[in-house]
Amino acid sequence: MQFFRFWTRAESSATGRDGExxxxxxxxxxxxLEDALRVAERRxxxxxxxxxxxxxxxxxxxxxxRPFREEIVDEFTDxxxxxxxxxxxxxxxxxxxxxxxxxxxxxxxxxxxxKSLFGLFKxxxxxxxxxxxxxxxxDNLCLQDSxxxxxxYRTMNGYRIIxxxxxxxxxxxxSVRLLDALGSDRLYVSLCKxxxxxxxxxxxxxWRCGFKSPSTKFPxxxxxxxxxxxxxxxxxxxxxxGYASCxxxxxxxxxxxDPIVGKIVQLHDHFSLDGExxxx
Numbered sequence: 468m469q470f471f472r473f474w475t476r477a478e479s480s481a482t483g484r485d486g487e488x489x490x491x492x493x494x495x496x497x498x499x500l501e502d503a504l505r506v507a508e509r510r511x512x513x514x515x516x517x518x519x520x521x522x523x524x525x526x527x528x529x530x531x532x533r534p535f536r537e538e539i540v541d542e543f544t545d546x547x548x549x550x551x552x553x554x555x556x557x558x559x560x561x562x563x564x565x566x567x568x569x570x571x572x573x574x575x576x577x578x579x580x581x582k583s584l585f586g587l588f589k590x591x592x593x594x595x596x597x598x599x600x601x602x603x604x605x606d607n608l609c610l611q612d613s614x615x616x617x618x619x620y621r622t623m624n625g626y627r628i629i630x631x632x633x634x635x636x637x638x639x640x641x642s643v644r645l646l647d648a649l650g651s652d653r654l655y656v657s658l659c660k661x662x663x664x665x666x667x668x669x670x671x672x673x674w675r676c677g678f679k680s681p682s683t684k685f686p687x688x689x690x691x692x693x694x695x696x697x698x699x700x701x702x703x704x705x706x707x708x709g710y711a712s713c714x715x716x717x718x719x720x721x722x723x724x725d726p727i728v729g730k731i732v733q734l735h736d737h738f739s740l741d742g743e744x745x746x747x
Contacts, residue, residue, distance in 0.1 A: 468566050468664040469534035470552055471495035474686035477507035481515035490515045493686070495534055535662070537562070538685040543734065550727050551734065553669065559681045559703055561669040561738060566637055568731040569630035570665035571646050572655045573601065601626055602719070604649060609720030616721035618732065620713040620739075623675065623746040625652075627667060627713055629732060631724045638663045669738035671710040671747035678706040711741035 473496045480489045492514055494507025537554035540561060544550060551565040563570075575597055595603070602619070605628070609615050616632040628649055635642050637659045646656045659665055673680055681703075687693040715736070724732075 468549070468552060468564055469662055470537070470539055470554065470564070471497050471503070471534055472539055473497065473500045473503040474536065475500055475503045475507055476686075477504060477511045479508070479511035479515040481519040483519040483521070488515075488518070490518060493536060495536075533661070535564070536685065543730070545727050545730065551731055553734075553738075555685065556668075557684050559673055559699065560671065563667045563669050563731070563735055563738070564664050565731055566664055567634040568665060568728050569635040569637075569642065569645065570667050571628040571649045571651045572625065572667070573628065573650050574625040574652050598626070598716075601650070602716075605719045608645075608648065614721055614723070616723060617719045619716040619719065621716055621746070622668075622713045626716075629728070629735070631718070631728050631732060632721050633725050634727060636663070637665050667735060667739070668712055669735065671707045671712050673703055673706065675747035676706045676710050678703060707747070709744060710747035711744040712739040712746065714746060715740055 475494050476491055477494060478489050478491045480487060482488075490511050492507055492510040494503040494505065494510060496502035496506060535554060535556075537556050539552055540555055541553045542549065543552070550567065551563060554562050554564055556562050598621070605617050605619060609617070614632060615630065618629045618631050620627040620629075630645070635645065643656060643660060646659065655666075679699075681696055681699045683692040683696045683699075685696070687696065
């Protein structure tokens, strides 16, 4: 997982075809702010040089250097090994990140999907709901592998699935196969692979609770910005009390639970489940 505690910015100038310009880049480190500054200066210089040479850099030298620019709220270890991080994303919600506990994110299809081009024909027999089809996929996976166990949740616009019986590193080819088999969002599958990490939103999106998004983002440019964000954070925590981020549908397959998965599931459920409250 690519998470760092220290963040800062640096600027570098260069001269290109259209004259002099400057580039600002972020730097990051888990050792010190000074080390983060050195990284920022290196990245800014590389970016300025690439732009001056007319090179595109929508990937390029940034490849493999796209850590999550999120504040680390808490870290969790087992026998000295990191098993999870809770971070706060750019619109203020808490996110669970884990390298080895398989989490699939499945979106509901648009209401227009599956219809004919002009919507003129309807099937005579009612098809199973998307949820029923997803449960059937899960049941089939469990039939194919009797050692497999999965936990299914409903989110506001889709579903979340956690494999409870074993660890599956996000970097493994088997992870991509299972994510695809369950119908995970393509962008999410790509993120898991490139960042070596599964992610699950733990707390509700602010606008779904009638609340505003934060006006400042991490890393903060000043103490004033951070204080402003902390005020927003307290108000956000109050606004989401009447909501949950997901609801448990049930467990499928083997009842065995890997001990590390058990810790992550307990953590996930503590934050994301809250009785019969509306999803947001």
